[in-house]
Amino acid sequence: MKTREKILKSAWKLFAEKGFEDVSIRDVTQDADVNIASVSYHFGSKSGLIQEIVVEALVPMNKQRVILLKQAGDSVGGVEHVQIRDLIESFVRPVVCPEEYGGCSDMMARLMARYLIDRDYDVPMKVMDSFGDVYKIFSIAIRAQCPNVEPKKALEKLIFSTGAVFMFQSFSGLVAKATGNESALNIDDYLKDAVAFCEAGFKAE
DSSP states (O other): OOHHHHHHHHHHHHHHHHOSTTOOHHHHHHHHTOOTHHHHHHHSSHHHHHHHHHHHHHHHHHHHHHHHHHHHHHTTTSGGGOOHHHHHHHHHHHHHOGGGGTOOHHHHHHHHHHHHHOTTOOOOHHHHHHHHHHHHHHHHHHHHHOTTSOHHHHHHHHHHHHHHHHHHHHHHHHHHHHHTOOOOOOHHHHHHHHHHHHHHHHHOO
């Protein structure tokens, strides 16, 4: 394995386990068994390394969103015929089920927390380009189902749905304790209920 890949593998593991702030460059290079100067050579700085991790986490997520919507469209004769509920699930499922496409739930949680804390954080251009691909195909599906919803408003509703679903997943343990029902969260049942809830809000004026 090349040095760059060793660094990324160790950084991914450590950042997912401990968070971005609690992991130093020295921690990463010791785990990867490489020279500390190699991080500067390949990524410029810790910030540059984090940016690359963001790309590795979010670009596949957005590709999975497109894949799921196209699959839903194939079953009904085109993305224009995908119902809002299936459209929302295609958008939110990759966030809460990243293992389905080789991602990591812990890393996704770390990234969500990072963006919540630092709202001015720069998003890598590769990630923005992948969001553009998502926006294009989802806009087609949304306009067909909700012709009176402006594209900007539709995107806001999708993002709101993602936040609502992710936050419930994150705090489901507290909900279970509060209700006295501490059984394990069934992801499919949970997604079904969460998406149905978001669907009602998506259709609201």
